[in-house]
Amino acid sequence: MADVISAIQLTLNADLERLRTISQNLSNQGAPAYKRDQMIVEKFQAAYLSGAKLEPEFSLQKDFTQGAFKLTGNAMDIALDGEGFLMASSSDKTFFTRKGQMRLNPDGYLGLVTGERLLGRSGPIALNDADFVVQPDGSVVQDGVVLDKLAVVTFQHPEQLSYAGAGLFENPTKQAPTEATGAQVMQSYLEMSNVNTMEEIVRLVELTRHYQLSHNVLKAYDGSIDSAISTLGKF
Known part of the structure; x- marks a missing residue:
């Protein structure tokens, strides 16, 4: 199975890319005809389950829906x-x-x-x-x-x-x-732009929670490894 720490780090990196995307959208919400960016994370789950090497596969696509x-x-x-x-x-x-x-x-x-x-x-x-x-x-x-x-x-x-x-x-x-x-x-x-400010703010709140959860999981996993090493060292 793929390394757990690598999987969590990839998740954190994806969250950072999403944050940049949201920031870009919010900063251009008043720009005429601006089309919001949306980030696509590809093949993460399939790669993890297959045990393949995890590589970040992020891509940006424009949402071409019409603005007001x-x-x-x-x-x-x-x-x-x-x-x-x-x-x-x-x-x-x-x-x-x-x-x-x-x-x-x-x-x-x-x-x-x-x-x-x-x-x-x-x-x-x-x-x-x-x-x-x-x-x-x-x-x-x-x-x-x-x-x-x-x-x-x-x-x-x-x-x-x-x-x-x-x-x-x-x-x-x-x-x-x-x-x-x-x-x-x-x-x-x-x-005008097709950025919905409230939707982007909701995504930002959800992203913040997800990033914190992933960070907590990484800390807990790291702590369990330290504990296991310490226990093994007593024998």
Whole structure:
């Protein structure tokens, strides 16, 4: 059977990783379109029961459930109601995001506040000025002319996207995106984070109790070993 102390230490390490995840979620609960992290601990029980060497197998996955919408009154804000991601580009990289905080870039193209160009179906979208309308189907209209339609895509396995920071995701596994047919674009709205503060606090309390219990078990086991060695030493 696998070493008991190693199993307990692995449990404590997993708890510390969960703590970091909860802290990350709570610190970003006010960030537009932030998707909460959830930690996955894999194969621990099976490895323990089989007597195999215990190795930490932690992985983080994003929870892509939709957050609540906030009316900002700012025409440079958009939100997606439904599954899908906006597409943006910077240099030779393509990003995917639900964080629809836009700006008119200095080069005259519609972009994100982080500087990336927002993409339409035909590529980057050039504007005359910041006075434009985004229709529910994603059409970008200026002076009565439809310039392009925002590229909104979905993935069969969004959990395989890699978080690049600032609400942006990359596609390292080269999944083929498909057009998001069910999403609607809401101008002057932002999607807020999907972090439920109370749920994260409850998880934090449960985690604290679990960590303390594991620590107590480790101390008790260590004490029993010391007692056994002491007893054997008397013979």
